[in-house]
Amino acid sequence: MQVSVDRDRCCSSGMCVMNVPAVFDQDEQDSLVRLRQTNVQPDQFEDVRLAAELCPGGAITVTEDGAGQGGA
Numbered sequence: 001m002q003v004s005v006d007r008d009r010c011c012s013s014g015m016c017v018m019n020v021p022a023v024f025d026q027d028e029q030d031s032l033v034r035l036r037q038t039n040v041q042p043d044q045f046e047d048v049r050l051a052a053e054l055c056p057g058g059a060i061t062v063t064e065d066g067a068g069q070g071g072a
C-alpha cells in the first residue's frame with residue numbers, strides 16, 4: 001500500500017497525525033500534513049485507510065498494491 005497527501009487540501013486538523021503518527025506528521029511551520037513514509041506497513045493498513053476516510057480535507061490518497069507483486 002502506498003499513501004500520498006495533497007498539502008493544498010489539508011486543513012491542518014491533525015487527525016491523521018493523532019491516528020497514525022508513524023505515517024503522518026505535521027509541519028512545524030505551517031501545520032500542514034507531512035508523510036514520514038510512503039510505503040505503508042501491513043500492520044498499518046487499516047489505520048491508514050481509516051485516516052484517509054476521516055480526513056476532513058480529503059487530502060489523503062491510499063493506493064492499494066494491485067497485481068504484479070508477490071506472485072502466486
Ligand code: SF4
Pocket residue numbers: 005009010011012013014015016017024032033054055056057058059060
Ligand atoms: S487529517 Fe487530513 S486535513 Fe487533517 S492534518 Fe491530516 S491530511 Fe490534513
